[in-house]
Amino acid sequence: MTAASVSAPTNLRRRIVFPFTAIVGQEDMKLALLLNAIDPKIGGVMILGDRGTGKSTTIRALADLLPEIEIVAGDPYNSSADDPDLMSDEIREQLAQLPAGATLATAKIKVPMVDLPLGATEDRVCGTIDIEKALAEGVKALEPGLLARANRGILYVDEVNLLDDHLVDVLLDSAASGWNVVEREGISVRHPARFVLIGSGNPEEGELRPQLLDRFGMSVEVRTERDPELRVQIVEQRSEFDADPQGFETRYQEPQALLSDRLALAQQRLPDVSIEYDMRVQISRVCAELDVDGLRGDIVTNRAAKAIAAYEQRDAVTVDDVRRVMPLCLRHRLRKDPLETIDSGYKVEKAVAEVFGLQLPAD
Template sequence: MKRAILIAATDPKVGGVMVFGDRGTGKSTAVRGLAGLLPPIKVVAGDPYNRDPAELDGRSATATVPVPVVDLPLGATEDRVVGALDIEKALTKGEKAFEPGLLARANRGFLYIDEVNLLEDHLVDLLIDVAASGENIVEREGLSIRHPARFVLIGSGNPEEGDLRPQLLDRFGLSVDVRTPTDLAQRVEVIRRCDAYDHDAAGFVASWKARDKAIARQLTKARKALHSVDVPTAALETMARLCMALGADGLRGELTLMRAARACAALDGAAAVGADQIRSVAAMALRHRLRRDVLDDTGSTARIDRALDEVLGTASQMQASPHLVAAE
């Protein structure tokens, strides 16, 4: 899960992350802790859309703020999500003014929805649409406004509470499954850390600050390196073959796989995408896209592993004989 979120943070184009998991595995806690990890961004001071000063031909004052991580509460109404008429201004001054909503606040950051499956359908459709286009268009109450809304959508859900529509799942770039740790030592460690936090929250945060900083540095470096990471043709072929072997519909799977592998390489500090990166992101990029046996969700990760072994087996043979590739 941590890796998936870091990949999505490195390259927002990967698309959102969907986190499935057992109860009490700290899904929400992990996402809410994200803001502290990410390097802060520069914005136009006081801009409700957190726009980059460079975008606005930067003459305005700038401010440095933490990356927005916006939590979409379940009871939210549509007008607060997309933005609507500013009721206060209308009531007190008789003006028609636009009050930006949560989508505006999440621009250039993350939008987190806990229990996606309980959110109302029309809100989910709207979010997916905006997340894909990167722009929020408001046409209501005589207002006509468009503003940038580029954010990484992070959803979480419990599969026992009901399934998600396959169309919706497909729009999330990555999907990960979080399980309760079964190892006693790990569980003890989890509880001890929680206990320490309960006892002295400030001290706990301070003691982890160094590690948080290290992750932030890794992320900054990865973002810079992202454009210089090479995706060799052989790797692309491997990905295509993998998707074909698994019968994943559409090209979204391959695109996501490519972007995720590249981001992963950037995080690892590798110069080019290799078999290791593909192996580490294949499951999260593809496991929710296998249409053939939608009911058998547990088996899909295993199926991907098997396909990986087959495809990467042949790929490594090809790399072993480079003149063969050259001859083709």
């Protein structure tokens, strides 16, 4: 069998979503999402704040913006045909049995974006093992769940603070390890589950554990826009989109294409971005002075700083890169007591200014 690529028929028109480049405001949220798209190992984003502030719209817009990915045709886990880290065990076995020089058929798809329903069960999320088939035929038969669909894409959990703690732990463990393991009656099946985990929630509607917050790479706070003129602009844009989605999308076709290309170039440039040793030491000094538990804050800040440098087409991280991303990477890691409020970012900005010898930004 030789390599083949297939694409979805052009007559199967995808559902039009609101263009990412048309979204007004919420700059921190957009930046955090873009950086995670460039480097998924940053660890996802927790979006906290008011309802009706465009969280779901922005996340769907990001998924639509991302370049297509190549998968093994017909594979339920969106396995890569050439990257072993992104292959299911079944695809590995198929490749091992192929004659020399032969490859599997591939297809190109849009980056998957999966919504996790609030009432989803663990079986729905992780998948289930067909015990009867396993015993009768001796094969490990897995009915894939939402984590399989989300592999190499985005998993969005709205109201994550209202999910069962056990289910949240399963999601976080899969996001961190890149694998989903399903076990039942002594049978164990696993598949790749590499996705950008994006959670949203309103702290007023349910408590967020500090341990949960710490597992997300970045955190942003969104608030309802108070400027009347911007509110009018947002309402008018939404009305125009609802009235003529096709025409509205066409208007933003060029900026969308430019941003999509910019993200693809940033992903390619990322491995070559460097960050000086002294700067890494200063980043860790900030984390130590803020009494951040563990080393996730250090790791995420380094990754996010490299991602923003790649996004801006540079090969070296600057102090300004660190200053811009550090509040997003650390503010949610400062809370020790669940009854405390999450820092607005001022404490982080102050510590960064002191360590790097900068002036605090004007209010």
